Amino acid sequence: MKNVFFIAVFLCSSFLMAQEGTNMKKVVTPPEKVKFAFEKEYPGKTPVWSEEYVGDDNDEIRYEAKYNVDQKTKATAIYDNLGVLKAYELQIPLSKLPQSAQIYLKKNYAAKAVKEIALVVDYKKTTTYEVGIQKDGKFYDVVFDKDGDFNVTIEKN
Template identity: 75%
Template sequence: MKNVLIAALFLCSGFLLAQEGTNMKEKITPPEKVLFTFQKEYPNKIPVWSMEYVGDDNDEVRYEAKFKTDKNQEALAVYDNLGILKAYELQIPLSQLPAKAQAYLKKNYAAKAIKEIAVVVDYKNKTTYEVMVEKDSRFYDVVFDKNGGFDVTIEKN
């Protein structure tokens, strides 16, 4: 009986881990085109690669390279399967956020609610600022335009 319970426990925990794994980013080695582009744009950087399915039907693949910049800041470069850079994200301190965005955050959130701040440049060269905040045990991305004007708040899953 003891062996049956242990087997059932392992089976259930394995099932739960498999379920959780479907929602996580998978660590991988990207295609040669993606590696080549990354190494050309960020020589001597050592990335940690992950893969994520995006799009309306999860039919598009994105390869994400997390790495440290020369100033030891966290950066993320996102590529499609052809090695085309789709977005670049760099973590920044609050002091580098535009004053208008800082004022909005101060008015609407406690200082301890701010968890992460990043400047994001997409493939169209559009710059935005994303601030991850925690409110009522939930996480949100508060997005600002390049001048610090409030754009949108998005709840994180």
């Protein structure tokens, strides 16, 4: 019986260590400055917070607030540790994508390949559209500028 207990504990701890080793974002509580900035910008919204390390040496921290805009629309607001908004991503339907981007997608990808579409505004107030595509078992972000002109395709892991 004691051996069964130790095996169970070993398996559980191995599972937890494996989870930590993956790129999963854990739910966190951000600093007060970050929470205050979010609440000021998006009053009444309830976010789920996660953190991510970015930069050349993974030395910068970003806090992501994922929340529902309404029953069908999700958004993400990304802040640095001082509460400065770095990016905003809003889920949008295909019909809200600029016409030229829709034409590009129809020409180059099957309709079922499109998995998600987002309007993204970065800290410089630059607007882009990112379309998540799944093709040949890989996931890509196809990026368009604010006018819907193709910019770049980025393979995601």
